[in-house]
Every structure is written in structure tokens, then in C-alpha cells.
Amino acid sequence: MSHQFLTISIAFLLLLSVPFQALAGSITGKISVKGLRSPANVLVYVTKAPGLSADLSNVKFTMDQKNLTFVPHILPVLVGSTVHFPNDDQVAHNVFSLSRAKKFNLGSYKPGTTKTVLFDKPGIVELRCDVHAEMSAYIMVMKNPYWAVSDAKGSFKIPDPVYLDQHGIKGVPDLPPGKYVIKTWHEKLKTAKKVVEVSGKGETAFRLDLKRGNPSVLYK
Amino acid sequence: MEVDNMMTKKTALLAIFSLAILLTIVYFGKMDPARGGVRETRETKIQGRVVSQYGPLENARVRVPGEDRYALTDRQGMFELSTNLPPGGKFRITAGKEGWFNNVQITSLPGPMGDIFLNPVYLNDRAGYRFISPVTCASCHVELTRYWDRSKMAHTSSNPMVLDMLYGTDPFNRQGIQPGYRLDNPESGGNCITCHAPSAAAAEGQSRDLKTILQSPMTEWDGISCDYCHKVRKVLTDRTKPSGTGAILERQTAERGSSILVFGPYDDVVAPPMAASYNPLFADAKFCSTCHNHFRKLDRKQSWEPAKVYTSSEWEGLKMEDESFLPIQTTFQEWQQWQRELPYNDANKGKKCQDCHMGWRKEMLPYDNYVVDGMARRMWGTYRSPQDIRPHHFDGGTEIQLKTALSMELEGEITGKKLDMTVYITNTNGGHWVPTGEPMRSVMLLLRVFDSKGNTLRMIKGSKLPPWAGEGNPEQGNYGGLPGAVFAKILQDKEGNNHVPFWRATRIASDTRIRPKKTVTLRFEFALNDPEDEPTAEAELIYRPVVRPLAKKKQWPVKDILMTSKVW
Incomplete structure (x- = not known):
């Protein structure tokens, strides 16, 4: 009797899950750029989407410092994430930011040391090194996990399973059906904006042509 | 079959050859194969004494050249230096102290060490001294002088805008183009060279004409030359100078031989023909105050109202004596005031001019290229961490x-x-x-x-x-x-x-x-x-x-x- 009940329950749950799977979708696309060598490293993101109420304590984002350079140059993180700042260089660095989204100053610290910062407010955080004027980078603090960074061919997928997995962000469902505003951000490209409709029948694909210029703010 | 035999022989020979190389490395390099070839390092304590002709020297800084760790001598001139030098072999231990020439002693580990003897830098500034040309410095310090030569610091006397402002000219050398200091003050030569050609000012006086300096074959007169800065012993308040501070020079050769006295931030440089002397002033922002502040004393009985422009703390920070002084260029005071007002635990506390204007630039990498270069690498090179090196690019307004x-x-x-x-x-x-x-x-x-x-x-x-x-x-x-x-x-x-x-x-x-x-x-x-x-x-x-x-x-x-x- 209990075995039969269990089988029926599992079948019912499976049935329930089918429409949910079908009613969620991802966004894929391709970027082409004019005035830049590569369409890589363009941040493509959904401006308004459900957030992620997940435990971010095991999520690891890293902004490295090596050969007088921040690596990566642009690091998108989910709001509430902690970023590690190892100094893998041969000289001391002093990471700081005076951006309104996050003000901090890690002070001067020696090679081989790591410091961490919690990013708890969405927006663009411009990083600087107090003693090396050439060093700058951006931490993009995202409101929701629906973003992607374009690859060398300009392709992207939102949500980006590879990026999320690499940083230990789990449990990000596809987007529920509806209309979404998609924007782009790249340091040297004019921000493009597009409204796309996620139908719930799998992937929604589109193409973006970007031109050289200044990007806009992350969220208006 | 023959091919198989040949292969086996080749493999065996290769194995024997590899083993021989490994054993050679282990024997000569004193490496530990069990630890994957990592050199065995063990903390060793070196004890010794720093003395002078007057007796033991207290507070001398002693170290293995290039290492971060150093020991200070006590009243008896004694020191105990911890180092990770491997036992066996001979090593150089250096000592330096402000006001004394650096020196070195060779020691074996383990074993007794002889005293390190320091000679004093007697106050004996010689006005007739001729500064060394940067061309001479460049033969050893190739990268340092190359970057210095590209900087504004090296061409302060030939800066065309400075010349136009002094003589009332324009880039086409047309005369009478206002403003021009000489147009307004035909009787006065001005004192621009105090900062724009300090070697010439030190040698010939501050009223020397800038154009004659440019026409001079004395290459050491153009810009702020290596030997000028490295002859600065002290910076003092001096209201007779346009900046209100003055560099006290020590233009002399060393006591022994024909070595040239060179002040610098290192206590471990012992490299003839330089007679190096440790001077902490070189790591101090005060050094830059010699020129990077400029005031104007208004004519008699004239004054102005600073309160209309500055807050009281800002005006105080600009350090003008009273309201008859006009702050013209106040970079040093701006920095000084900022630092003074920071709480003791602020991450920016202690930052100084040298940190930003003498820091590393990407184009200089890899670091080793800049560490020791040219002749110095072949002759006396000391490996120094990039952290302890100040590239001389003097970036500012770039x-x-x-x-x-x-x-x-x-x-x-x-x-x-x-x-x-x-x-x-x-x-x-x-x-x-x-x-x-x-x-x-x-x-x-x-x-x-x-x-x-x-x-x-x-x-x-x-x-x-x-x-x-x-x-x-x-x-x-x-x-x-x-x-x-x-x-x-x-x-x-x-x-x-x-x-x-x-x-x-x-x-x-x-x-x-x-x-x-x-x-x-x-x-x-x-x-x-x-x-x-x-x-x-x-x-x-x-x-x-x-x-x-x-x-x-x-x-x-x-x-x-x-x-x-x-x-x-």
C-alpha cells in the first residue's frame, strides 16, 4: 500500500515539475562589436528579475593582483558576495574604492597576503591601487543572478551555467516567462538596451550590435 | 630486435645522465632531494660589532645586502642579525648609519666575524665642486637614468613654457609677449634656477641666467640631476629660498680614494666608486618640499584675506607665515595637511610622495629588468626585492x-x-x-x-x-x-x-x-x-x-x- 502511494506521489511530483520546466527559459545571444578587436568580456544582464535568496557563504569571487594588474579587469558578482583580493605580485598593493556602491580601503599589503570585502549594495565599484596609478578594475555588483559575460566569439547565455558553477552559485532557475530589459556593459562600448520576451519554451535568442563609446550606469 | 636494444641502451644512458645531473645539483647546490629540490634554509644568527675610529657605533643598521631584515646595534655597537643564509660559504654583511659612510665585512658561516668599520661623513661642503654628469651615472644605472631622462624632472631648465614665462617670449621666439617676468622686472634676473637648474644655482648662484645654463656644455646643469639630489644631506626651513625650504648639500669626495659621496635611502650599498651614505631623508616627503611649494611675499604693508578662500584649518595647513604671504604652489603643504588630519589608523596614514611618483609602472616589467642593470649587474649587483626599489620616472600631471x-x-x-x-x-x-x-x-x-x-x-x-x-x-x-x-x-x-x-x-x-x-x-x-x-x-x-x-x-x-x- 505504502509502496503504491509512494509511486503515485513521485509520478504526481514529476507531472508537476514538467509544466514548471516548460514555463522557464534562458536567453542566449551573440554580440558583434565595432571598434574593438574582440566581442569578448561584455557583461549582458537582465535589469529586473527575481533575486536569489541563497546562502552565499561558500561563493568565491577573486580579484587578483599580479604584475601591476587587477585580474580580471571586470568582475560581476551577486549582491551579498564576498570578494577575495590576493596579492600575487612582487610589490605591495593598496586596493581601495571610493565608489558610492562600496567605499573601502584595504591599506598597503605585502605579496602573499589576501584580504576580503563584502559587496552589499548593487552598482559599479571602481577599484584603484593607491600607489600604482595604472591599476584599475571594476566590480559589478548585480541585483540578480541573470547575467553573462560574452566569450571570444561574442556568445552568451543567461543565466550562465558555467560562470555560476565556477564561482559556486547554485540553484539559479531559468527565467520565468515574461518581458525583460537586457542591457550591456563594457568599459569601451556604448551600452545597448533591448527588450526580450522569454516564452517559457526554452531559449530566447537575439543579436546585439555594439559600438565604441562610454557605457551607462548599471541600474538607473 | 636491434632497434629495441638500441632503445634500451639509449634509455639507460639517459637515466645515468639524468642521475648524474641530479647528484651534481644536489652536491653543489646543497639541495635536499627528499624535499623536492628546495634549498635547505635554517635561521642563523650572526653576531658582530660596528665600530668607528671614535669607538662603538649605536643604532647602525646591519643586514645581508638586499634582505628586508636588519638589526640595530646597541650602545656597545653589538648586533645580532637573524638570517636564512645557508651554512658554509662567505657572505657580505653591511652596515649603515646616517652621517656615516656605509661599509661591509665578509664573514663565513658559521664562524667569527670581524668588526664593521664605518667612516664619518665630515661636514665639508665644497662650493667649487663640479657635479657629476647624469651621463656618468647612466653607465651603471641604465634604467633609472633612462626613466629619469624621460621625466619632466630631467628637463626643468629647458622647459619651453618656463623660458617663455621668464623672458616674455613665445614658441616662435618673438619678444615682448606678455606675461614675462623679465618684461615686468628688467632689473631682476629672478631666481627660477633655484629649482629649475639647482646644480647651476649651487655652483654659480641663483641669479645665473637660465639661457646661459642651456648653452653651457655642462650637461649636469640641465634639469634636476642625479648628483644634485644625491648630495642633499638635509632640508631646512629657509625663507630666503623661493620655496621657503632649502637643501643643505654635502659636495665632497670621500675621505679615502677618489670615491664620490652619494647619499641615498639604502644602508647596504657599498659599491665603489660611489661612497654611499645612508640618509633616511630620501624616503621622506620632506625631500620634495625643497621645490614643491612656492609662496610670494607681498610688497610692504600689503596683505590679502585668506578667510574668503580657505577654511581656517586649510590656511593653517598651507603654513604661510601671515596674510602678507600668498600661497602659489603648495603641493607639499596640501599633502602634509591631509596626512596630519588623518586618524592614526587610517589606511592612508604614512603615504608619501615617493610612493606614487616613484612607483612601478607596467612597462618596466618584468621586475628583474629594473632591479640591477647595465654595468652594475656585472660588477656589484645586489639582488633587491622590487618592493625596495624606487623607479625614477617621477610621473606627475602625466x-x-x-x-x-x-x-x-x-x-x-x-x-x-x-x-x-x-x-x-x-x-x-x-x-x-x-x-x-x-x-x-x-x-x-x-x-x-x-x-x-x-x-x-x-x-x-x-x-x-x-x-x-x-x-x-x-x-x-x-x-x-x-x-x-x-x-x-x-x-x-x-x-x-x-x-x-x-x-x-x-x-x-x-x-x-x-x-x-x-x-x-x-x-x-x-x-x-x-x-x-x-x-x-x-x-x-x-x-x-x-x-x-x-x-x-x-x-x-x-x-x-x-x-x-x-x-x-
């Missing part, structure tokens, strides 16, 4: 520095038919006010707001750029009257003329430069034709090395530098 000196953020809000724009401008990387130095410099904020069709929106409220930001076509850099703001120090004469040269100035009309790590918030309002429309705001921060009216008069081909730009 594109590299300006690009990150300020940061900007935009915020907009649409209410009905109105767009409120807020611009936040922060002095992120400047440890002094920005722009600093010569008051002919300015930074301009240019704000353009337009609707989705590209039509410029009308500003209802907010500041505009002044006419001196340029009148005429904005495409040609004339921004006067456009929405924005300007950050500059304006010198004024008694007739009320702005942007006058320092020798004519009688007051500071305004000083809107951005203080270190501070944010300036500017608010603007624009009229929206269509409340449903989505407008765009574009803001640029532009550095202008010379204000337009002066650049026009002098026909200087100065170019603006875009510091940063943002879009909302």
Missing part, C-alpha cells in the same frame, strides 16, 4: 596619473518634465589637491544632456563653465557657458585681473581644487520636453594644463587630457 586621479559618478532622477542630475567627483588617487602645482592648470567638468532624439536639453539650474574655459566653438575645446564646473586656483592682481602670473598676484580669487579623497557634489536641473522620454547624460572630466587665455597669448600648443567620462 596621462598615466591623471586617468585615475579623479573618479566620477552620475545619478539622475526624472520628476515630471524635469531631470535632476547629480554629479559626484572624487579625488581618488591624489595625495594633494587636484589639480596641484602651477596655478595655470585646471580641471573642467563638462555635462551634456540630450533626449532620445539627440536634442540637447536646456539647463534650468546648475553651474556653467566660466568664459575663460574658452569662448567659441565647443568642438575646438571652448567650453565657456556650457553646463559644468571648473576646479582651479585663480591668482588675481590688484586691478582684479584673473590668471595673472605669480609675480603680479596680490590675492587668491578662488581655489576650488578637489581635496584628497574628498567628493564634490554638484546638482543640475534640465527641462524635459517629453516626460516619457528617456534622456541621456554624458559627463567628462578634462585636464587643461594651461588656461585658455594664457595659452592663446603665448601660442602654446597645449592639449587637453580626458581624465574620465561617464554616461547616465
